[in-house]
C-alpha cells in the first residue's frame with residue numbers, strides 16, 4: 001500500500017453488508033451468515049486499520065471514520081438483524097479500542113451512523129439522500 005499510495009491521511013471504512021432479514025432471530029441465523037457479516041463489517045475495517053495506522057503514524061496524522069449504524073448502539077439494542085447489529089456494535093468497540101491505542105499520535109478514530117439512507121442497502125423508502133448520509137464523514 002505504501003509503495004502505491006504513500007501514507008494515507010484519511011481512511012473511511014464504508015464497505016458493509018446486511019445479508020439478513022430485519023426480523024431475523026439469533027436462534028435461526030446460521031454461523032455462515034454471522035461469518036459473512038463479520039467478514040466485511042468488522043474484519044474488513046480491522047484489516048484496513050491495521051494496514052493504515054502504521055503509515056499514518058509515520059506522518060503523525062490520520063483520520064479514520066468507521067461507518068457504523070444506529071442498530072449497533074448499545075443503548076438501543078433490541079431484536080432483529082442480529083448479525084448486522086452485533087457486527088456494528090463490535091465495530092464501535094474496535095473504534096474505541098483503537099482510538100485509545102493511538103491517542104496522542106495525531107490519529108483520531110471515530111465511528112458514525114449515516115442514518116437511514118437511500119442506497120441499495122437502505123432502499124427507496126429511506127428518507128436521507130446519499131449526500132446527507134456522507135456529510136458527517138466528509139465534513140465532520
Ligand SMILES: NC(=O)c1ccc[n+]([C@@H]2O[C@H](COP(=O)([O-])OP(=O)(O)OC[C@H]3O[C@@H](n4cnc5c(N)ncnc54)[C@H](OP(=O)(O)O)[C@@H]3O)[C@@H](O)[C@H]2O)c1
Nearest residue numbers: 014015016017040067068069114115116117119120121122
Ligand atoms: N443505507 C443505510 O440506510 C445505512 C444505515 C446505517 C448504516 N449504513 C452503513 O453505511 C455503509 C454503506 O452502506 P450502503 O447503504 O452504501 O450499502 P450498499 O448500498 O449495500 O453498498 C455497500 C457498499 O459496500 C461495498 N462492499 C460490501 N462488501 C464489501 C467487501 N467485502 N469489500 C469491498 N467492498 C464491499 C459494496 O461494494 P460492491 O457494490 O462492489 O459489492 C458497496 O459499494 C455500510 O457500512 C452500512 O452498514 C447504511
